[in-house]
Amino acid sequence: MTARLLDGKAIGAGLRAALGARVAGLGFRPGLRVVRVGDDLASVVYVRSKDRAAKEAGFDSETILLPDDVPESGLLDVVRRLNADPAVDGILVQLPLPKHIDPQRVLEAVDPAKDVDGFHPVNAGRLAAGLPGLVPCTPKGVMHLLAEAGVALPGARAVVLGRSAIVGRPMAALLLAADATVTMLHSRSRDIAEECRRAEVLVAAVGREGMVNGDWIAPGAVVVDVGINRRADGKLAGDVEFEAARARAGWITPVPGGVGPMTIACLLENTLEAALARRGAIALQPNGGVAEEHATPEQSYGHGPGLA
Numbered sequence: 001m002t003a004r005l006l007d008g009k010a011i012g013a014g015l016r017a018a019l020g021a022r023v024a025g026l027g028f029r030p031g032l033r034v035v036r037v038g039d040d041l042a043s044v045v046y047v048r049s050k051d052r053a054a055k056e057a058g059f060d061s062e063t064i065l066l067p068d069d070v071p072e073s074g075l076l077d078v079v080r081r082l083n084a085d086p087a088v089d090g091i092l093v094q095l096p097l098p099k100h101i102d103p104q105r106v107l108e109a110v111d112p113a114k115d116v117d118g119f120h121p122v123n124a125g126r127l128a129a130g131l132p133g134l135v136p137c138t139p140k141g142v143m144h145l146l147a148e149a150g151v152a153l154p155g156a157r158a159v160v161l162g163r164s165a166i167v168g169r170p171m172a173a174l175l176l177a178a179d180a181t182v183t184m185l186h187s188r189s190r191d192i193a194e195e196c197r198r199a200e201v202l203v204a205a206v207g208r209e210g211m212v213n214g215d216w217i218a219p220g221a222v223v224v225d226v227g228i229n230r231r232a233d234g235k236l237a238g239d240v241e242f243e244a245a246r247a248r249a250g251w252i253t254p255v256p257g258g259v260g261p262m263t264i265a266c267l268l269e270n271t272l273e274a275a276l277a278r279r280g281a282i283a284l285q286p287n288g289g290v291a292e293e294h295a296t297p298e299q300s301y302g303h304g305p306g307l308a
C-alpha cells in the first residue's frame with residue numbers, strides 16, 4: 001500500500017480562506033499581536049508566515065520586535081499593555097525566548113482570554129479537564145487533518161510520541177476527548193517500536209529526524225509527523241522515515257507541507273474565536289470544538305488490530 005498524503009498546505013489554505021470569509025463579514029478586524037524577541041532564525045521565518053497569513057485573511061496583525069537583551073520586566077510590560085488594549089484579541093509570544101527570560105513567567109502573564117497559543121496554565125488546565133478554552137494550535141491542526149482524512153477516532157488506538165506542554169500533552173488530551181485509546185510515549189518509555197506498531201493513529205512530536213522507522217508503522221495506520229528538523233543539507237525533515245513509512249501507512253503527513261501550515265491556520269482560527277468570545281458573540285467550546293467532530297458513534301474502526 002502507498003499512503004495517501006494528508007496535505008496540510010492545501011487543507012490549511014482552505015481553512016484560512018474560510019476564516020477570511022468569516023472575518024470579512026464581521027464588521028471589525030480581529031487583532032493579533034505576535035511578540036518576537038531577538039533574531040532566532042526559525043522564529044523570524046515562522047513569525048513572518050503568521051503575520052502574512054493573518055493579514056491575507058483580513059486580521060489586524062502586527063509583529064512587535066524586541067531586542068535580544070530586553071529585560072524580562074520589559075517583555076512583561078509589553079504583554080500587560082497588550083492585555084489591556086481592547087483592539088487586541090490574540091497575543092502570541094514566540095518561543096524560544098533568550099536564556100535570561102523565564103518563559104513560564106511570560107506565558108502566565110498573558111490574559112487567558114487572549115492566549116491564542118493556548119499555553120497559559122488556565123487554558124492547559126481547561127483542556128485537561130474537558131472545559132471550554134483556547135487550545136494549542138499544533139494539536140488542534142492535527143485534529144483538523146484527522147477529520148479531513150475521515151479518521152474515526154472513537155475506540156481507535158492512538159499513540160503520541162512526545163509529551164511537551166505545547167504539542168504532546170494537548171495532543172493526547174484532544175485524542176482522548178475524541179474517545180481514542182491514548183498511549184503517550186517519551187524519553188523514559190520502554191519498547192517504543194512495539195508501542196508504535198500497535199498504533200492505528202501515530203503522532204510523532206519529538207524533534208529527532210527519522211527516529212520513527214518505517215517498520216514501526218502498522219499497515220494502514222494514520223501517521224502524523226509534527227517534527228521539524230533541519231538537515232545538514234538545509235532541507236526540513238520530520239521525525240518519521242517518510243518513504244519507508246509511506247509504503248505501509250494508510251495516510252501520512254509530509255514535512256514540510258503537513259502539520260506546520262495547519263498550526264498557522266489554527267492560530268487564525270483561535271484569534272477569531274477569542275475575538276468573538278471576548279465580545280460575547282460565541283462561547284468557547286470544550287476541546288476547541290474539534291474533538292466532537294470525530295465522536296460520531298456510527299463511525300468506528302472495526303478493523304481489529306493492524307488495520308490491514
Ligand SMILES: NC(=O)C1=CN([C@@H]2O[C@H](COP(=O)(O)OP(=O)(O)OC[C@H]3O[C@@H](n4cnc5c(N)ncnc54)[C@H](OP(=O)(O)O)[C@@H]3O)[C@@H](O)[C@H]2O)C=CC1
Binds near residue numbers: 166167189192259263
Ligand atoms: N509543525 C509545527 O507546527 C510544530 C512543530 N514542532 C516540532 O515538533 C517537535 C517536537 O517539539 P516539542 O514538543 O516542542 O519538543 P520538546 O523538545 O519540548 O519535547 C520533545 C519530547 O520528545 C521526547 N523525546 C525526546 N527524545 C526521545 C526519545 N529518544 N524517545 C522518545 N521520546 C523522546 C521528550 O521526552 P521527555 O519529556 O521525557 O524529555 C519530550 O517529551 C520538534 O521537531 C519541533 O520543531 C513544534 C511545534 C510546532
Ligand SMILES: Nc1nc(=O)c2c([nH]1)NC[C@@H]1CN(c3ccc(C(=O)N[C@@H](CCC(=O)O)C(=O)O)cc3)C=[N+]21
Binds near residue numbers: 096
Ligand atoms: N509561541 C509559539 N507558538 C508556536 O506555535 C510556536 C512557537 N512559539 N515557536 C516555534 C514553534 C514552531 N511552529 C511552527 C509553525 C509553523 C511551521 C510551518 O509553517 N512550517 C512549514 C515550513 C516552514 C519552512 O519552510 O521553514 C511546513 O512545515 O510546511 C512550523 C513550525 C510554531 N511554534
